[in-house]
Amino acid sequence: MSNINNDIVERIVVMDELKEFISPLTKEEFNQLKENLISEGCREPLMVWEKSDQDYILVDGHNRYKICQEFDISFQVKSLKFDNIDQAKFWIINNQLGRRNLNPDQMSYYRGLKYESIKKKRGGYEFVESVGQNGPPTYTKLAQEFNVSESTIKRDAKFARGLSFIGKSNPKLKSKILSGETKIKKSDIILFSDIDEKEIKSIKNEADLYNKASQIRNRILTDIEKKLKEDKEDKIKRAQEELKSRDVLFANQMERINRIKGAIISAINRAIQNKDIKAMNELKGLIEKLEDLLFGD
Incomplete structure (x- = not known):
């Protein structure tokens, strides 16, 4: 850990690609943090990725950094070493999972992010420990780690993907969902996990999100009904052909x-x-x- 100085302050960089992994605070939480920093100072160091001698990428303490900058509050910094941005993201995810004040949606989001991150690190193979070695699936290990079911981990992954897609179109809406300021059903968020990202670009507010979720749900139901009808027609056709063949033979x-x-x-x-x-x-x-x-x- 080292004392911060003006030279390093000028070199601290906030990357949106990393900031989006930070749990948002509610207005009440942010105001309380501001009061504490003003009255007591910044006690905990900000964590930075010392990417080079020139850049210090902020990986933890974004809200404290914003407030300290606004009110000229001094703070300390601790440097971390990462080989690449994926390592930095994985550290942030684990660090966020260590927080005690996560709401259920935030916990689900970070479990899902960790699942996706581990799969990506393994090259997309979820059933191996490393190349050439067999091991339990990623969702099994995480289910044991967090004491939840495997199906919960799988839903968490879809929830995280859906929120990430929404965040690309509307970062503020994503933050409001995670902070609990906007009440959107988790099942609606999951609907966005497997669709084309172009469909999400039109989402500007909660009403747009709700309408798009309804469209996706109706489309899924239509596809299911169509498949059931096709299956039924296929069974009828095969039964008729069977009767015809029996008619000829017997x-x-x-x-x-x-x-x-x-x-x-x-x-x-x-x-x-x-x-x-x-x-x-x-x-x-x-x-x-x-x-x-x-x-x-």
Whole structure:
């Protein structure tokens, strides 16, 4: 740890890419922090990534730094070494998870970020400890670490991805959601985890977020209904083909005549009642079959 001086103050850099990983404070929390700093000074050091002799990237203490700058409050700094920005992000995530005052959404967000970060570090392979070594899935290890279910970790990851996408379009809205100032259902946030980022660019406020979530939910329901209908139609088609094959193999002539007779009556009814052109075409084919059975050689 070293005492801060004017030269280093001028070289402290706040990176938006790292700042977005910092839990936002509510207005009450920020005002209380400001009062404490003004009356008691800045007791804890700001953590910086000493990227080079020229740059000190802030990784912890963003709110204190802002207040100290505004009211000319002196502070100390502690330097950390990272090989790259991903290491810095991982440190921030773990540091935030160590806070005692995280609300449930913030805890979920950071667990999800840690899950995604570990997967990325492993090259996307969630079932290996390292190359060539088998190990438990990432979500299993994190579930044990945080004493939650594996499904919770998976939902946390989707929640974190959804919030990150929203943050790219509207950082303030993301902060308000995490701080609890805006009440948005977690299930709505999760809907944004697997969609094209272009769809999120139109989100300007909570109303836009709610409307877009409704659109996504309706689209998902429509896709499910369409798939169920296709599956049902496919099963009906396969059943009809099976009946036709059995008709050819096992039915004697009179049985086949009676079946065709029943099918003809059904086709006539559908053609008349529904004006169904398909039924008319089916009727022609059935009459030809009946003709073959009755007058064929």
